[in-house]
Amino acid sequence: MSISVLLVEDDIDLASTIVDYLEIDNIDCDHAANGVHGLTLIEQNYYDVILLDINLPRLDGLSVCQKARNASNDTPILMLTAKDSLADKVAGFDAGTDDYLVKPFEMEELIVRIIALSKRRSKQTTMLKLADLTLDLTAKSAHCHDAMLKLTPITYKLLTKLMQEQNHPVSRDALIQAVWGAEQPDSNSLKVHIHHLRKQFQQHNVSVAITNKAGHGFILHQIDQLTVD
Amino acid sequence: MSISVLLVEDDIDLASTIVDYLEIDNIDCDHAANGVHGLTLIEQNYYDVILLDINLPRLDGLSVCQKARNASNDTPILMLTAKDSLADKVAGFDAGTDDYLVKPFEMEELIVRIIALSKRRSKQTTMLKLADLTLDLTAKSAHCHDAMLKLTPITYKLLTKLMQEQNHPVSRDALIQAVWGAEQPDSNSLKVHIHHLRKQFQQHNVSVAITNKAGHGFILHQIDQLTVD
DNA sequence: AATTTTCTTAACCCTCTCTTAACTCCTCAC
DNA sequence: GTGAGGAGTTAAGAGAGGGTTAAGAAAATT
Numbered sequence: 001m002s003i004s005v006l007l008v009e010d011d012i013d014l015a016s017t018i019v020d021y022l023e024i025d026n027i028d029c030d031h032a033a034n035g036v037h038g039l040t041l042i043e044q045n046y047y048d049v050i051l052l053d054i055n056l057p058r059l060d061g062l063s064v065c066q067k068a069r070n071a072s073n074d075t076p077i078l079m080l081t082a083k084d085s086l087a088d089k090v091a092g093f094d095a096g097t098d099d100y101l102v103k104p105f106e107m108e109e110l111i112v113r114i115i116a117l118s119k120r121r122s123k124q125t126t127m128l129k130l131a132d133l134t135l136d137l138t139a140k141s142a143h144c145h146d147a148m149l150k151l152t153p154i155t156y157k158l159l160t161k162l163m164q165e166q167n168h169p170v171s172r173d174a175l176i177q178a179v180w181g182a183e184q185p186d187s188n189s190l191k192v193h194i195h196h197l198r199k200q201f202q203q204h205n206v207s208v209a210i211t212n213k214a215g216h217g218f219i220l221h222q223i224d225q226l227t228v229d
Numbered sequence: 230m231s232i233s234v235l236l237v238e239d240d241i242d243l244a245s246t247i248v249d250y251l252e253i254d255n256i257d258c259d260h261a262a263n264g265v266h267g268l269t270l271i272e273q274n275y276y277d278v279i280l281l282d283i284n285l286p287r288l289d290g291l292s293v294c295q296k297a298r299n300a301s302n303d304t305p306i307l308m309l310t311a312k313d314s315l316a317d318k319v320a321g322f323d324a325g326t327d328d329y330l331v332k333p334f335e336m337e338e339l340i341v342r343i344i345a346l347s348k349r350r351s352k353q354t355t356m357l358k359l360a361d362l363t364l365d366l367t368a369k370s371a372h373c374h375d376a377m378l379k380l381t382p383i384t385y386k387l388l389t390k391l392m393q394e395q396n397h398p399v400s401r402d403a404l405i406q407a408v409w410g411a412e413q414p415d416s417n418s419l420k421v422h423i424h425h426l427r428k429q430f431q432q433h434n435v436s437v438a439i440t441n442k443a444g445h446g447f448i449l450h451q452i453d454q455l456t457v458d
Numbered sequence: 459a460a461t462t463t464t465c466t467t468a469a470c471c472c473t474c475t476c477t478t479a480a481c482t483c484c485t486c487a488c
Numbered sequence: 489g490t491g492a493g494g495a496g497t498t499a500a501g502a503g504a505g506g507g508t509t510a511a512g513a514a515a516a517t518t
Contacts, residue, residue: 004411046406086337093345099328108315116322119352140398140445152475153444187478188495195497212495214485381464401505416467420506427507441506443474 003118004028004046008038008064009053009080018051021107027114035059042068047075048118051110052097054081054088062095069096072126072137076117080105128163131222133201133208135163144206154179155197162210162220171217194218232347233257233275237267237293238282238309247280250336256343264288271297276304277347280339281326283310283317291324298325301356301363305346309334325353357392360451362437364392373435383408384426391439391449400446423447 005022009015010033022029030045032038035056042050042064050068054061065077076098081088084102092100098120099113128135135142140156142149151159161178162170176184179193198210207223234251238244239262251258259274261267264285271279271293279297283290294306305327310317313331321329328342357364364371369385371378380388390407391399405413408422427439436452 002410086335086341089338090341093341098345098349106315109318112315112319112322116327116353120327120349138397140442154476156445185477189477191494191496192477192498194495198496214494383465414466417506418466420508421466423506424508443505 002026002028003048003114004030005049005051005114006030006032006038006041006045006047007051008032008035008056008061009051010034010056011053018107018110022111022114025111027111033057035061035064039064039067042073042075043071049114050075050077051114052077052079054079054083054092062091065092065095065097076120078113078117128160128166130163130166130220131207133163133206135159144204144208147204149200149204149206151200152196154193155200158193159197159220162218166220169213169216169219175218231255231257232277232343233259234278234280234343235259235261235267235270235274235276236280237261237264237285237290238280239263239285240282247336247339251340251343254340256340262286264290264293268293268296271302271304272300278343279304279306280343281306281308283308283312283321291320294321294324294326298351298354299356301354301358303350303352303354305349305351307339307342307346325351325355327351327353352393357389357395359392359395359449360436362392362435364388373433373437376433378429378433378435380429381425383422384429387422387426388449391447395449398442398446398448404447 003026005027007015007018007029009018009031012033015031015033019029019031030041030047032041036058038050038052038056039059052061052064056064061079061081065079068075068077077096078099078101079092079097080101080103081092082103089100098117101110101113126137128137132144133142134144137160140151142151142156142159157179158175161175170178172190176190179190194210200206201208201210209221209223211219211221213219232255234256236244236247236258238247238260241262244260244262248258248260259270259276261270265287267279267281267285268288281290281293285293290308290310294308297304297306306325307328307330308321308326309330309332310321311332318329327346330339330342355366357366361373362371363373366389369380371380371385371388386408387404390404399407401419405419408419423439429435430437430439438450438452440448440450442448
């Protein structure tokens with residue numbers, strides 16, 4: 001089975017050289033010439049490795065990388081850049097890059113690193129915490145003390161959004177957007193799922209609550225720590 | 230929590246420079262001056278990252294790497310070498326290295342790469358283990374105790390993916406992606422193959438199970454170690 | 459070419475989740 | 489106070505997805 005790669009690079013000559021070279025080694029290669037298009041392809045398709053130029057029109061490589069990571073995409077990313085400055089590399093790794101290659105590079109080295117990266121899906125466990133409640137985004141589960149909460153896909157998404165915005169009100173619409181995206185249910189589904197979440201909190205004596213602030217939305221906060229503004 | 234690193238390097242001056250530098254950045258660093266000692270430490274302790282020189286007395290870096298990988302050690306390995314030859318890099322990655330740095334290098338770059346590597350585990354091992362189940366990636370076979378499981382190409386790929394992500398849920402889509410890649414079957418093949426795998430587990434009394442977390446995917450885990458909600 | 463193995467498809471049942479709707483409760487404005 | 493609208497609660501039916509089985513197609517092996 002061949003490796004599939006996405007190349008995001010605005011230099012068309014270099015891009016086609018790379019694509020040709022990768023094909024020789026039986027590596028499938030999609031190409032995007034700007035950051036926005038690259039990000040779209042990343043969201044829509046599965047890739048084993050992503051090759052990202054830093055200087056890109058419309059959206060630079062670092063931002064593409066960050067946005068992909070924030071969308072919990074764990075595809076290995078290899079940055080390509082003209083400058084050999086250490087600050088750039090640090091910035092790259094901070095943004096969530098897995099490897100770095102300075103132009104000009106040998107094609108063989110690129111291929112070797114692509115193959116190495118394709119074996120290395122990054123498995124970072126990311127946790128969100130509030131009081132005694134912990135949400136494990138990798139395991140897609142939440143626990144408090146030693147007990148697991150029972151989360152369905154929808155209540156999981158709900159809780160994720162609330163945890164991300166903890167102590168800040170999240171509007172009804174924002175929650176619906178986070179859970180359902182484009183096609184939204186036409187009834188009072190949200191209320192029902194929030195109810196399920198609250199029930200879980202009660203059952204496990206979590207010291208966290210979802211409170212509704214009229215007109216502003218829902219706040220996830222520690223019990224007895226609701227600062228009313 | 231600080232990162233713990235093992236440095237295997239026979240040049241004592243360079244080694245102490247590195248150790249000192251890493252300590253400034255709050256990185257714990259063990260040191261071995263030859264390959265045999267290095268391998269012993271690798272087997273005995275847990276490290277976040279291993280720094281391996283290639284030219285080492287008693288046992289060279291490539292062999293140390295290979296032996297560690299064959300012992301199903303998945304610690305990320307960063308090779309340090311004087312020569313900047315592509316053949317060396319290829320040999321390094323073949324042996325199971327995750328990254329490569331050519332001497333002389335800047336200390337900042339070393340640290341940046343260590344931090345990047347410490348966030349993940351390598352997937353270049355040749356053996357995957359979970360409880361009494363062992364999967365040999367070179368022989369493409371699995372066994373428990375002394376019995377071999379009967380794995381077809383597809384169930385092998387399935388089990389590989391599940392073993393790599395052991396104890397974490399793998400979504401339906403991710404499994405299909407891992408097994409079939411681009412051309413995916415349009416029916417319920419996955420269910421059938423998972424069923425075959427489970428049957429194999431039962432027949433051989435493996436203390437490992439595939440559990441479905443409704444909506445979230447499948448988890449391969451040790452029996453009696455899944456915290457049921 | 460025949461046989462065995464492996465893979466896909468389809469049909470069935472079952473469980474769990476999601477939506478829906480009806481109802482109650484609370485709050486706030488008049 | 490009283491009514492209206494939003495929030496909370498509950499239960500039931502629809503729907504999606506997982507588990508199982510068997511049969512036929514495809515691929516590999518002989």
